[in-house]
Amino acid sequence: MVEHHRRGIAAGIAAGAVWGLIFVAPGLAPGFTPLQLSAGRYLAYGIIAALLLAPTWRAVTARLTAADWRALAGLGLAGNIVYYVLLAAAVQAGGVAMASLVIGLAPIAITLAGSRDRHAVPLRRLMPSLALSAAGLACIGRDALSTSGSPVGLLCALGALVSWTLYAVWNSRVLARAGTVSGGQWSLLVGVVTGLEALVLAVPAFVWTEGAHEAAAWWRFIGVVSTVALLCSVFANTLWNFASRALPLALTGQMVVFETLFGLLYGFLWEARLPTRYESAAIVLLVAGVVACAVAHRGDRPRRAPAGAQPQPLP
Incomplete structure (x- = not known):
């Protein structure tokens, strides 16, 4: 079981490393709106997921209940569509x-x-662990919040935080009771449903939006959203689902800190600069917070739920 936990932690770190790319993706496709970035990414995610799931579609979907489909629709909105629109903004x-x-x-x-x-x-x-994480975030925010001139950006980021927290908790609880499909299959199912939702988003994103782009800009946009869909949605989500099943929810939550750390690293590379003293201190504190959380869970062993036990209610 200890080895299983280690693999779960490794999967969580790897997912964070890939997810960190989403912070620089909007800068790779300048001139496109958050709605367009979200619609493009999840249309690509839906297509890729459908192709990967096609050989086993009937067998997998036959095991799903109506509650599973409702959860897939909600997770697609909370963890994908709404989250990425707000994050890109x-x-x-x-x-x-x-x-x-x-x-x-x-x-x-x-x-x-x-x-x-x-x-x-x-x-x-x-x-x-919480104190170390809070101290690290305070170091990052010392200059970031004072130099950010847009309260709209901060509000969008807070909305993205709420959306992501809902997704992470909800997804972990659904996976705990949805034993009929694997984590990879579940990720692909979320992708297919999200792709269908992105079709609805595509109308206001691409039809009702003013402004034109040259052909080169469109090809760049397609390349960016397709790469983000494949790496961040398909690959990283599969890693995250493995971590969600291997680790307690409280420890899974700590793994999200690596998305922040890698996002900052990629941001520094994009801006061609080194981290400041406060940013360096924050990285050390945030990693220490994750280590402290892992130590707090050491020695705990998940126990099999008694027969007839009811699953956790969804938020």
Whole structure:
């Protein structure tokens, strides 16, 4: 079981490393709106997911219940469509550092949300981890919030945080009870449903939006959203689903900090600069917070739920 936890932690870190790319993606396709970036990414995600799932579509979907389909639709909106629209708007209005900072609050939000789940580590044992994470985020925010000139960007980032927290908690609880499909199959199903939702979003994104782009800009846009869809939606989501099943929810929440760390790293590379003293201190504190959380969970062993036990209610 210890080895299973280690693999779950590794999968969570790898997912964060890939997800960090989403913070620089809006800058790779300048001139396109958050709606267009979200619609393009999830149309591509839906197409890729449908192709990968096609050989086993009937067998997989035959095992799904009506509740599973409702969960897929809700997760597609909360964790994909709404989240990425708000995040892209936050990056464009407030910059990579500010957006990374606010999304970096997700480990604290998810850990608190999962602190009352079955077999969760008591909150008092998580306080050192939460304190270190909060201190690290305070270091990042010292300059980021004071130099960000757009309150709209901050509000969008906070909205993205709420959307992502809902997705992470909801997805973990659904996966805990949806034992008929694998984490990879579940990720692809979310992709197919999200692709259908993106079709609806495509109308206001591409038809009702003013402004024209040259052919080269469109090809660049297609390349960016397709790459983000394949890496961040298909590959990283599969890693995250493995981590969600291998780790307690409170520890899974701490893994999200790596999305922030890698997002900042990619942002520094994009801006061709080194981190400041406060940013360097924040990286150390955030990593220490994750290590402290892992230590708090050491020795805990998930126990099999008694027969007839009811699943956790969805938020």
